[in-house]
Amino acid sequence: MLELRNISFQADDGGKEIEILRNINLTVENRFVAVTGPNGSGKSTLAKIVAGILAPTEGRIFLDGVDITEKSITERARMGISFAFQQPVRFKGITVKDMLSIAAGRETAVSEVCSMLSEVGLCARDYVNREINASLSGGELKRIEIAMIMARKARVSIFDEPEAGIDLWSFQNLIRVFEKMHQEIQGTILIISHQERILNIADQIVLLADGRIEKVGSREEIMPALLGAGKPCRTLSDKLIQ
Amino acid sequence: MDAIQQELLAQVAGLHEVPEGAYNIRANGEMAGRNTTANIDITTKEDCPGIDIRIKPGTKSESVHIPVVLSKSGLQESVYNDFFVGEDCDITIIAGCGIHNSGSAASAHSGIHRFFVEKNAKVRYVEKHYGSGDGSGERIMNPTTEIHLAEGASLEMETVQIKGIDSTERTTTAEVAGGASLVIKEKIMTHGKQYAGTDFTVNMAGADSSVNLISRSVAKERSRQVFRSRIVGDASCHGHSECDAIIMDEASVSAIPELTANHIDANLIHEAAIGKIAGEQLIKLMTLGLTEKEAEEQIVKGFLK
Numbered sequence: 001m002l003e004l005r006n007i008s009f010q011a012d013d014g015g016k017e018i019e020i021l022r023n024i025n026l027t028v029e030n031r032f033v034a035v036t037g038p039n040g041s042g043k044s045t046l047a048k049i050v051a052g053i054l055a056p057t058e059g060r061i062f063l064d065g066v067d068i069t070e071k072s073i074t075e076r077a078r079m080g081i082s083f084a085f086q087q088p089v090r091f092k093g094i095t096v097k098d099m100l101s102i103a104a105g106r107e108t109a110v111s112e113v114c115s116m117l118s119e120v121g122l123c124a125r126d127y128v129n130r131e132i133n134a135s136l137s138g139g140e141l142k143r144i145e146i147a148m149i150m151a152r153k154a155r156v157s158i159f160d161e162p163e164a165g166i167d168l169w170s171f172q173n174l175i176r177v178f179e180k181m182h183q184e185i186q187g188t189i190l191i192i193s194h195q196e197r198i199l200n201i202a203d204q205i206v207l208l209a210d211g212r213i214e215k216v217g218s219r220e221e222i223m224p225a226l227l228g229a230g231k232p233c234r235t236l237s238d239k240l241i242q
Numbered sequence: 243m244d245a246i247q248q249e250l251l252a253q254v255a256g257l258h259e260v261p262e263g264a265y266n267i268r269a270n271g272e273m274a275g276r277n278t279t280a281n282i283d284i285t286t287k288e289d290c291p292g293i294d295i296r297i298k299p300g301t302k303s304e305s306v307h308i309p310v311v312l313s314k315s316g317l318q319e320s321v322y323n324d325f326f327v328g329e330d331c332d333i334t335i336i337a338g339c340g341i342h343n344s345g346s347a348a349s350a351h352s353g354i355h356r357f358f359v360e361k362n363a364k365v366r367y368v369e370k371h372y373g374s375g376d377g378s379g380e381r382i383m384n385p386t387t388e389i390h391l392a393e394g395a396s397l398e399m400e401t402v403q404i405k406g407i408d409s410t411e412r413t414t415t416a417e418v419a420g421g422a423s424l425v426i427k428e429k430i431m432t433h434g435k436q437y438a439g440t441d442f443t444v445n446m447a448g449a450d451s452s453v454n455l456i457s458r459s460v461a462k463e464r465s466r467q468v469f470r471s472r473i474v475g476d477a478s479c480h481g482h483s484e485c486d487a488i489i490m491d492e493a494s495v496s497a498i499p500e501l502t503a504n505h506i507d508a509n510l511i512h513e514a515a516i517g518k519i520a521g522e523q524l525i526k527l528m529t530l531g532l533t534e535k536e537a538e539e540q541i542v543k544g545f546l547k
């Protein structure tokens with residue numbers, strides 16, 4: 001369980017303090033939770049604060065009741081927080097296999113790497129020894145990023161817009177990956193997304209706007225408001241019949 | 243050979259036993275073993291220290307090992323090795339020098355290697371430098387390489403210096419004839435107060451010649467590195483040099499490229515990037531559970547792989 005208490009974050013924007021997150025209170029149970037909201041509403045900032053990449057200006061963060069606010073990125077990773085970046089990082093000379101081994105915390109066999117990669121829809125053999133450098137496409141990098149997080153089998157897995165840059169055809173596959181994750185859920189999955197299909201898998205949806213939590217609720221409660229309908233519609237056909 | 247020399251040999255030439263094919267092993271200034279084959283002849287020079295290696299035209303998939311090891315503190319030597327590679331050969335040459343210095347006097351090896359590669363021959367040349375020993379005496383290596391590529395010939399040189407050399411000044415010059423190609427890949431890591439200088443001068447004299455120089459280096463602590471490259475295109479040709487360096491601590495790295503085109507169809511490019519490890523790379527690896535130090539090591543290891 002992840003708990004955020006009164007989290008605020010201010011950044012220094014050329015000598016001027018700007019408030020990016022304001023008094024965020026959120027308890028995330030061991031479930032599949034989606035965070036959505038307009039561009040610039042503070043979603044990635046919130047994820048970075050949980051991973052320890054940014055320190056909140058105010059407030060505290062608890063993981064299973066333990067205060068982790070002062071813990072480093074490494075300590076948090078070792079305690080079970082993993083984070084798939086919105087913009088994956090490229091490396092020279094580090095291969096996909098190296099990276100998945102680092103993520104898994106042990107040496108991984110080629111066959112294992114292959115199956116991790118096919119989970120995220122990459123034709124495995126071709127990628128095992130590829131370097132995670134500029135030669136990989138944006139979509140390929142995104143999928144490797146997702147595979148890395150899956151390899152960690154962490155207590156809290158955060159995905160920042162995993163669908164971004166993934167083609168429509170593979171998107172279907174990605175939805176299945178997350179549906180499967182949802183079924184086999186061990187800990188908490190926190191997905192930042194703008195995609196209806198992903199939000200639809202979530203047990204809980206958090207709507208951020210302008211650095212504040214605007215709404216938290218089940219998908220039945222949140223989705224209609226998001227899609228601009230007045231009341232919950234289960235399926236598209238329901239909506240049409242009405 | 244003693245244990246120290248054997249360890250040096252393993253480090254610089256990957257040799258744990260007597261290699262297959264032709265070889266010449268030099269230990270503390272003396273010949274410690276030699277083998278020739280029907281196609282590869284090795285003879286001792288008469289006018290100066292060193293050897294001549296003659297490879298018959300058409301020799302394919304054979305290799306020559308010519309490692310040098312120094313374990314006597316204070317030994318300083320200059321060795322002249324000439325390679326004559328006949329037409330249409332396809333061979334691998336593995337050189338390499340290891341110095342173990344446990345004394346207080348400087349040990350130095352200057353290897354002067356000249357390659358005369360005939361038409362359409364193909365050479366892969368691998369050279370590794372390594373130093374060990376806890377003496378205060380410096381371990382110095384100054385390799386000079388002179389390459390002559392005839393029409394259609396190609397040479398790919400890989401040099402690696404990762405550990406233990408206090409001072410190195412590498413000078414490489416090459417003449418590339420029409421249709422010939424030269425590729426040089428260098429990897430260097432320096433630490434402490436080490437110095438590594440690299441100086442390439444390549445002249446592309448014939449049509450459709452090409453050269454590609456790729457240097458990857460890591461400078462740690464207070465070490466210094468200087469990378470100089472001079473590429474001259476006298477014909478229609480492709481020249482590319484790339485210096486990519488990671489700088490850490492209080493190290494210093496200079497990249498000084500010079501390109502000269504004397505022909506309208508000479509295409510010459512130089513790329514140089516020097517900088518510290520990207521913060522986002524460290525952060526990414528830390529979110530995977532590595533400490534900052536471990537993350538740094540992984541990045542450096544990958545970079546020099």
Ligand SMILES: Nc1ncnc2c1ncn2[C@@H]1O[C@H](COP(=O)(O)OP(=O)(O)OP(=O)(O)O)[C@@H](O)[C@H]1O
Nearest residue numbers: 011012013020038039040041042043044045046086
């Ligand atoms: N260091 C900073 N200095 C100034 N502004 C910042 C800084 N970091 C973030 N911001 C601003 O904070 C806001 C929130 O950024 P964040 O990346 O969290 O948005 P987001 O909700 O993830 O958006 P998107 O949907 O586009 O990914 C943005 O307006 C951004 O420009």
Ligand SMILES: [Mg+2]
Nearest residue numbers: 043044045086
């Ligand atoms: Mg974002």
